[in-house]
Structure formats: structure tokens, C-alpha cells
Amino acid sequence: MMPKRLSDSIADDIMSMIAVEKRFLPGDKLPNENELSEELDISRTTLREAIRILVTNGILEIRRGKGTYVKEDIDVNNIESFSFLADAKINAKDLYEMRLIFEPEAAYYATIRASDTELKRILEYGRRIEQKIKHNEDRTELEQKFHQSIVKATHNEFMEKLMPVIYQAIDKGVILSNKKEMAIKDTINDHSMMMDFMKNRNPEGAKSAMKIHILHAMKELGIE
Incomplete structure (x- = not known):
């Protein structure tokens, strides 16, 4: 486990x-930065970072x-304690x-090997x-099936055995991305x-699109 940041x-x-x-x-307003950072005995920078974490996880909102x-x-x-989300993030990063x-x-x-039916x-x-x-x-189950059907179409049995690990990451991602408009x-x-690249049997395109998809998810979930 990584040490917990302040x-x-x-x-x-x-x-x-x-x-x-x-x-x-x-619906309540939090005390202003000066008051709260004084009470918690921390710098305003640390307080801002903590608030950003809670905003990201849908607990607080900043009204301009x-x-x-x-x-x-x-x-x-x-609400579970925030450390639950911190743990989810650490595991999600590895996954x-x-x-x-x-x-x-x-x-x-x-993209190369899928039969027409699989495609x-x-x-x-x-x-x-x-x-x-x-x-x-909720799209968790369908997301899993989508990714599973891609892996199945590789016709590589070892890859299929790795799928349960990937499921965990998809589940965690859906937990963390709950209401993020951008992620959606x-x-x-x-x-x-x-899907366009796969339909046109363009393997390099499909590979890049999948990479972008996962990088987007990581960015949205703050697990770069």
C-alpha cells in the first residue's frame, strides 16, 4: 500500500x-479556506487538494x-470513508x-482474427x-461482455484466462466514474x-482506439 498523502x-x-x-x-456551505485550514492546522494548498479530491468523488461542489x-x-x-476510494484508486491504477x-x-x-459472427x-x-x-x-455487465467478446475473438486461450483481472478494473472504473459527464x-x-476500425478490419486503428479509450478512462478517474 502507498503511504496515505496528507x-x-x-x-x-x-x-x-x-x-x-x-x-x-x-447543501451546506463549508467555512472559508482561511477558517478551515486554521482549524485543521494545515496549509491552504493541502486543503485545496483535499477539497479537489472530494469534488472529484462527487461529495463537494465548488460554486463559482x-x-x-x-x-x-x-x-x-x-458514504464510505474516503480511504475506500483511495484504495480503489491504488488498485485501479495497477489494474x-x-x-x-x-x-x-x-x-x-x-480485428484480424474475428469471424464475421464474432465481429x-x-x-x-x-x-x-x-x-x-x-x-x-448501468452498463457494467455489457462493458464486460464487450471487452470479453473482443478477447474471445483473439482466439488466444491464455488471453481469455486473464480476463477476470480485467473485469475487476472495469468494475472499479464504473464505481469511480459514476457521474462523470466527460468520461461518459x-x-x-x-x-x-x-467499432469503426474493427468493422473495417483495421488492426492498427483498433489497437490505437483501445489505447485511447483506456487512457481516457485513466485520466477521468485520476489514475494516470
């Missing part, structure tokens, strides 16, 4: 002010010219690196994911680019 600990402290002490409720607020729509009783090494090559070989299946899953995203429905837009664009 900003992560402070993010935890602010979380417990919200979730445990109920000092700030959904007004200050920092606890988001209206969070369910205080279901996403694995995806980065593994999946662009899988897309490359699948049709991959494209169908891609289309269904797009529908799920547009209707704001990227997913749609990346998928359609990948």
Missing part, C-alpha cells in the same frame, strides 16, 4: 465532519464566486496499467452500451471509433 487524510476528516459528525449537511458546498444529492448515510498493456493488443488480434457480436455489444449510456442505465462522452466516442 490531502487524503484531510479529505477523510472533512468526510467525517459530513458523514459522522453531521456538522455540514447536504460563492464557495464550496456539500452536494445536495449525496446520501450521507451511505488499468494491465489493461493498457493487454487490451490494445487484444483489439489488434481480434457482429462485438459491434452489437458496443451499440447496446451506447443505448445504456444514453438512458443513464469519451466512452461513446472511443467505442464508436474502435
Whole structure:
């Protein structure tokens, strides 16, 4: 485990002010930077970093010219301590690196080797994911099937055995990307680019598109 950064600990402290002490409720404004950094005995830079972490994870929001607020729509009783998210990120970093090494090559070989039926299946899953995203429905299972069908089409049994590891990364990614608009837009664009290349049997294109897709996900999840 990586040592915990001070900003992560402070993010935890602010979380417990919200979730445990109920000092700030959904919709409440946080004290200004000077007050809060003094109370927590930290620099304003560290406080800003902690706030950024909580904004990224959908707990706080910054309203321009007004200050920092606890988001209206969070369910205080279901917030796990922030360290859960920090752990998820550390594991996700390793898992996403694995995806980065593994999946662009899988897309490359699948584009060359997929039978017409397999290719049709991959494209169908891609289309269904797009529908799920547009209707704001959970897409975890379909994402897994999409990536699994690509790996299956490599006709490499060893690659298939590695898939459960990749699933974990996809699950974690969906946890962390919950409501990120940008991540969702990227997913749609990346998928359609990948599907175009695969449909046209362009292995280099498919490989690049998969790489971009995973790099986008890593960027959005803050796990570069």
C-alpha cells in the first residue's frame, strides 16, 4: 500500500465532519479556506487538494464566486470513508496499467482474427452500451461482455484466462466514474471509433482506439 498523502487524510476528516459528525449537511456551505485550514492546522494548498479530491468523488461542489458546498444529492448515510476510494484508486491504477498493456493488443488480434459472427457480436455489444449510456442505465455487465467478446475473438486461450483481472478494473472504473459527464462522452466516442476500425478490419486503428479509450478512462478517474 502507498503511504496515505496528507490531502487524503484531510479529505477523510472533512468526510467525517459530513458523514459522522453531521456538522455540514447536504447543501451546506463549508467555512472559508482561511477558517478551515486554521482549524485543521494545515496549509491552504493541502486543503485545496483535499477539497479537489472530494469534488472529484462527487461529495463537494465548488460554486463559482460563492464557495464550496456539500452536494445536495449525496446520501450521507451511505458514504464510505474516503480511504475506500483511495484504495480503489491504488488498485485501479495497477489494474488499468494491465489493461493498457493487454487490451490494445487484444483489439489488434481480434480485428484480424474475428469471424464475421464474432465481429457482429462485438459491434452489437458496443451499440447496446451506447443505448445504456444514453438512458443513464448501468452498463457494467455489457462493458464486460464487450471487452470479453473482443478477447474471445483473439482466439488466444491464455488471453481469455486473464480476463477476470480485467473485469475487476472495469468494475472499479464504473464505481469511480459514476457521474462523470466527460468520461461518459469519451466512452461513446472511443467505442464508436474502435467499432469503426474493427468493422473495417483495421488492426492498427483498433489497437490505437483501445489505447485511447483506456487512457481516457485513466485520466477521468485520476489514475494516470
